[in-house]
Amino acid sequence: MSWRRFFRRSQRDAELRREIDFHLAEEMEENVARGMMPEEARRQAYLNFGNPLRVREDLWQQNTLTALDNRWRDLKYELRALRRARGFALTAILTVALGIGATTLVFSVVYGVVLNPYPYRDANRIVQMAFLGKQGIRGFMAVNAHDFETVRHASTVEDAMLSDFGDPITNVSGYPEDLEIARFSGNAFDFLGVAPLFGRTLREEDQDQPVAVLGYAFCRAHYPCDQGVLGRKLDLNHRQFTIVGVMPPRFAWEDAAAFIPLVPGNDLDESYPLYLRARKGVSAEALSAQMLALVRQFVLASEGVELPPETQLKPIELGQRSGGSLQKRLELLFAAVCTLLLIACANVSILLLGRATVRRHEFEIRNALGALRSRLACQLLTEALLIALAGGVLGIVMTYAGVAALRAPLVKSFFPPEAVLTVNGWVLAFSTGLSFFTGILFGLFPSLQVSKGFQGPRFSVKFTSGSPRGRRSHRVLIAAQIASTLVLLVIAGAVIRAFVDLYKLDLGYDPHNVLTFRLPIPAGEYASWAARIQYRKALQGRLQQIPGVREASLDQAMPTGGGFPMEYALPSEHFGPDMDVKMPRADLEFVDAHFLSSMRIRILAGRTFTQSEYERGCPVALINRTFARRLFGALHPVGQMLRIPPLVAGYPGVERPEKPQEMVRIIGITGDVRAAWLPAATPRESIYLPESLFATGSSLRVNLRTENDPMAILEMARRVVKQVNPDQPLSQARTLSEILSEDLRDRDRWLAILFGTFSSIALFLAAIGLYSVASFAVAQRTREIGVRVALGASRVDIFRGVLLSESGVVLSGLAIGSFLSLIVEKLLRGFMSVPAQNGWLLPACCLVMVMVSALASYLPARRAARIEPMEALRAE
Amino acid sequence: MGRQKPPNPEMLKGTLDMMILRTLLPGDAHGHTIARVIERTSEEVLEVEQGSLYPALHRLEDRGWVSSYWGASQNNRKAKFYCLTAAGKKQLTLQTSRWRQMARAIALVMGEERLVGAGGQ
Numbered sequence: 001m002s003w004r005r006f007f008r009r010s011q012r013d014a015e016l017r018r019e020i021d022f023h024l025a026e027e028m029e030e031n032v033a034r035g036m037m038p039e040e041a042r043r044q045a046y047l048n049f050g051n052p053l054r055v056r057e058d059l060w061q062q063n064t065l066t067a068l069d070n071r072w073r074d075l076k077y078e079l080r081a082l083r084r085a086r087g088f089a090l091t092a093i094l095t096v097a098l099g100i101g102a103t104t105l106v107f108s109v110v111y112g113v114v115l116n117p118y119p120y121r122d123a124n125r126i127v128q129m130a131f132l133g134k135q136g137i138r139g140f141m142a143v144n145a146h147d148f149e150t151v152r153h154a155s156t157v158e159d160a161m162l163s164d165f166g167d168p169i170t171n172v173s174g175y176p177e178d179l180e181i182a183r184f185s186g187n188a189f190d191f192l193g194v195a196p197l198f199g200r201t202l203r204e205e206d207q208d209q210p211v212a213v214l215g216y217a218f219c220r221a222h223y224p225c226d227q228g229v230l231g232r233k234l235d236l237n238h239r240q241f242t243i244v245g246v247m248p249p250r251f252a253w254e255d256a257a258a259f260i261p262l263v264p265g266n267d268l269d270e271s272y273p274l275y276l277r278a279r280k281g282v283s284a285e286a287l288s289a290q291m292l293a294l295v296r297q298f299v300l301a302s303e304g305v306e307l308p309p310e311t312q313l314k315p316i317e318l319g320q321r322s323g324g325s326l327q328k329r330l331e332l333l334f335a336a337v338c339t340l341l342l343i344a345c346a347n348v349s350i351l352l353l354g355r356a357t358v359r360r361h362e363f364e365i366r367n368a369l370g371a372l373r374s375r376l377a378c379q380l381l382t383e384a385l386l387i388a389l390a391g392g393v394l395g396i397v398m399t400y401a402g403v404a405a406l407r408a409p410l411v412k413s414f415f416p417p418e419a420v421l422t423v424n425g426w427v428l429a430f431s432t433g434l435s436f437f438t439g440i441l442f443g444l445f446p447s448l449q450v451s452k453g454f455q456g457p458r459f460s461v462k463f464t465s466g467s468p469r470g471r472r473s474h475r476v477l478i479a480a481q482i483a484s485t486l487v488l489l490v491i492a493g494a495v496i497r498a499f500v501d502l503y504k505l506d507l508g509y510d511p512h513n514v515l516t517f518r519l520p521i522p523a524g525e526y527a528s529w530a531a532r533i534q535y536r537k538a539l540q541g542r543l544q545q546i547p548g549v550r551e552a553s554l555d556q557a558m559p560t561g562g563g564f565p566m567e568y569a570l571p572s573e574h575f576g577p578d579m580d581v582k583m584p585r586a587d588l589e590f591v592d593a594h595f596l597s598s599m600r601i602r603i604l605a606g607r608t609f610t611q612s613e614y615e616r617g618c619p620v621a622l623i624n625r626t627f628a629r630r631l632f633g634a635l636h637p638v639g640q641m642l643r644i645p646p647l648v649a650g651y652p653g654v655e656r657p658e659k660p661q662e663m664v665r666i667i668g669i670t671g672d673v674r675a676a677w678l679p680a681a682t683p684r685e686s687i688y689l690p691e692s693l694f695a696t697g698s699s700l701r702v703n704l705r706t707e708n709d710p711m712a713i714l715e716m717a718r719r720v721v722k723q724v725n726p727d728q729p730l731s732q733a734r735t736l737s738e739i740l741s742e743d744l745r746d747r748d749r750w751l752a753i754l755f756g757t758f759s760s761i762a763l764f765l766a767a768i769g770l771y772s773v774a775s776f777a778v779a780q781r782t783r784e785i786g787v788r789v790a791l792g793a794s795r796v797d798i799f800r801g802v803l804l805s806e807s808g809v810v811l812s813g814l815a816i817g818s819f820l821s822l823i824v825e826k827l828l829r830g831f832m833s834v835p836a837q838n839g840w841l842l843p844a845c846c847l848v849m850v851m852v853s854a855l856a857s858y859l860p861a862r863r864a865a866r867i868e869p870m871e872a873l874r875a876e
Numbered sequence: 877m878g879r880q881k882p883p884n885p886e887m888l889k890g891t892l893d894m895m896i897l898r899t900l901l902p903g904d905a906h907g908h909t910i911a912r913v914i915e916r917t918s919e920e921v922l923e924v925e926q927g928s929l930y931p932a933l934h935r936l937e938d939r940g941w942v943s944s945y946w947g948a949s950q951n952n953r954k955a956k957f958y959c960l961t962a963a964g965k966k967q968l969t970l971q972t973s974r975w976r977q978m979a980r981a982i983a984l985v986m987g988e989e990r991l992v993g994a995g996g997q
Contacts, residue, residue, distance in 0.1 A: 022907075058927075
């Protein structure tokens with residue numbers, strides 16, 4: 001079969017027609033010659049030849065790709081049919097568009113966050129090795145220069161890099177501030193496999209050269225972002241770094257502003273955080289086992305100690321350090337939106353079934369005229385695909401709009417800094433595939449119905465009573481729809497409820513009217529303990545005097561995040577040399593005498609420490625309620641002693657009072673404070689200690705409790721800080737409530753909004769489905785109802801009959817849905833805090849469903865009750 | 877399905893094609909003549925279903941075994957004449973020998989010795 005023939009069909013047909021005409025003329029002439037009358041001669045000629053049209057059709061078929069031609073004809077036919085049924089087409093297409101649009105939107109988020117969040121080469125195999133303890137991750141594997149080479153050549157490891165962070169002070173904005181800088185080992189850029197936007201990346205040969213590669217965001221903020229930036233200087237801690245390259249926007253490694261070389265020194269005591277890429281096909285267990293063996297070997301070699309046998313290592317993928325709950329939530333969202341899509345499909349299926357029943361007459365006639373059932377079924381499928389594709393196109397448009405609207409808020413709260421939210425080729429391919437899939441899915445039901453054939457008397461046109469054909473499939477679809485809508489409603493209810501609870505949650509402190517900022521201390525200043533305490537005292541005094549400031553605290557604590565997880569013990573407990581692994585840990589919060597009162601953290605028993613205790617460095621402590629309960633139970637903790645080894649261990653950069661002691665006396669109990677990133681989780685165990693016991697030289701945190709708008713104080717605060725020390729940088733100035741709403745609640749708010757929207761759409765679709773089934777049934781039964789009214793049925797009876805006709809289906813849908821949502825709720829509890837007292841949620845959702853179904857049946861029922869017998873009978 | 881199944885169309889088609897080619901061997905002819913010649917030479921036993929003649933002719937033309945041109949008939953009507961191409965002649969020889977083999981094989985099975993002798997020549 002050649003294409004040329006296919007396209008020359010018309011010409012060939014014309015030729016054949018002339019040929020046949022000639023043949024018939026010859027035949028007639030012969031017949032006449034045999035003595036027939038002209039009329040008879042003509043008849044005989046035609047009899048002999050057969051139907052000329054059939055012959056032409058045969059040839060046409062010979063020259064045709066039949067299947068293709070049929071589909072094309074179906075397409076044209078259904079386009080015309082749809083144009084005639086505008087209301088139907090519009091409803092169906094919009095329904096599909098909503099389903100596909102929502103699904104594609106969520107897919108684009110899933111793609112951006114889960115499937116392809118990082119621009120780094122083989123990012124899914126880049127891990128950090130975490131030491132696990134009873135309370136989760138205790139720390140990450142770090143190695144010195146020598147061990148680094150050993151790790152790089154381990155059999156389970158493809159390659160590794162070292163990277164740590166610093167916050168050197170710079171003047172690039174015109175005032176001193178600190179920058180987040182990542183230090184990279186020479187092979188790191190190679191390891192990550194991302195090309196620079198301009199210039200070059202760091203290389204092994206750079207060694208300790210003062211060269212820097214800028215992150216895109218930082219470059220945009222401070223430099224012209226083109227070739228001109230290369231060769232300019234960046235001042236970091238008074239050292240001039242030459243800018244040699246700029247990274248593309250997606251290269252946002254840990255949000256660092258710039259990258260400078262890390263040269264692992266010869267000091268083997270100094271170790272650096274390790275990132276490694278597992279070899280392809282290596283299991284997490286194999287990697288952990290080998291790394292643990294290496295760590296044992298390293299520790300034994302350098303410190304002469306055996307690691308305790310229960311030490312555990314586990315690879316943690318990029319972005320998974322705070323747990324995988326976001327990914328789970330997105331999976332839940334995706335599941336929800338797929339359910340929505342199924343509901344939309346069921347809806348279109350219902351509409352198509354109704355339409356097929358209306359067109360039954362047409363189909364029967366065509367079937368009688370020789371159209372094959374399979375052809376008719378194909379035609380319905382074509383109609384379904386047509387609707388699906390139109391809906392798909394509209395859905396993609398909706399996705400574009402949705403992505404544009406949601407990009408700003410979603411990216412901030414859902415995405416790691418490297419990820420992007422776009423409608424890319426994958427997303428488009430997904431939604432195209434989805435359109436075809438949905439088209440076949442919702443076209444299958446009605447077309448199977450047609451291909452099975454219509455039972456019952458043929459051409460029994462329109463006199464349908466009781467239940468019209470296709471009712472059973474309708475019922476199944478409606479029940480499924482109601483069940484899945486109920487499940488969606490319950491999930492959305494739980495998510496929204498969890499979010500509201502989050503907002504109402506007592507955080508344990510008052511986040512309103514607090515200005516917070518960081519004071520990075522320039523390297524080398526305030527070397528002695530006394531100087532540090534003096535500086536803090538002077539600064540705190542001045543800040544406190546700013547008009548509008550109620551109380552100022554100046555220490556290392558913020559209520560939003562836990563302190564430093566460090567070791568503690570009861571005086572009676574003793575641990576061997578491997579105390580690091582065996583000792584329990586609590587969050588140590590180093591605070592000044594004003595922190596607890598200015599944050600409004602409650603003191604439940606005892607007292608807080610005084611300014612003079614702080615200045616003298618008295619070994620006193622407060623513990624929070626959770627900690628007190630677990631550690632001391634019924635005993636009264638105030639007056640008890642705690643052993644805190646880190647207070648005497650001596651950390652680099654930390655100054656201690658003259659006679660450091662590891663025993664501290666508990667003088668009070670505080671209320672619990674909720675961690676910002678996991679507010680619903682059980683509070684962590686905290687110990688509040690005077691910051692003077694652990695005076696760090698790197699940075700301080702200022703929290704100002706203000707009378708009014710906290711940001712109004714900022715300029716004054718800057719000035720005050722500058723008066724005390726002109727070289728003192730100030731950074732990260734924000735209000736506490738702003739930090740909270742961004743870090744903690746935004747994500748849950750967006751989840752709640754998305755779930756709410758999707759379940760409302762589902763409810764709406766279910767209502768439309770029910771409405772169309774009910775009103776379709778009424779239209780089919782017009783004549784029957786007319787007869788019944790004529791025979792004396794009361795309007796109320798008719799009204800009630802129609803109103804309740806779907807109630808059985810609705811109830812069974814609700815029963816199935818309730819059962820399913822109980823299961824789903826159990827699954828939900830696995831990874832999010834579903835409020836315990838949630839018993840009312842399911843009945844409430846059922847009630848909503850019942851009300852909506854009643855509303856959907858009400859209008860058709862009213863229409864049925866108004867049917868006039870005479871009009872109904874004339875309606876034929 | 878109440879309709880009777882038509883005899884194996886593949887076999888019919890092949891035979892018809894062969895006979896058409898044979899008819900064209902002496903000289904060009906149009907469709908009507910071809911039908912007549914087949915009927916007469918078969919002593920009116922084979923009645924060509926004229927409806928299938930024309931699709932067959934077009935099929936043969938598509939395969940390059942016959943070619944066609946428009947000319948005038950004896951009655952001076954415009955008619956489409958078909959003529960055998962070189963490929964068509966080859967095909968005819970091929971089909972004829974295959975048909976003979978087949979006919980002989982069938983005759984052997986049926987025990988018709990006379991025909992076997994005739995076919996085996």
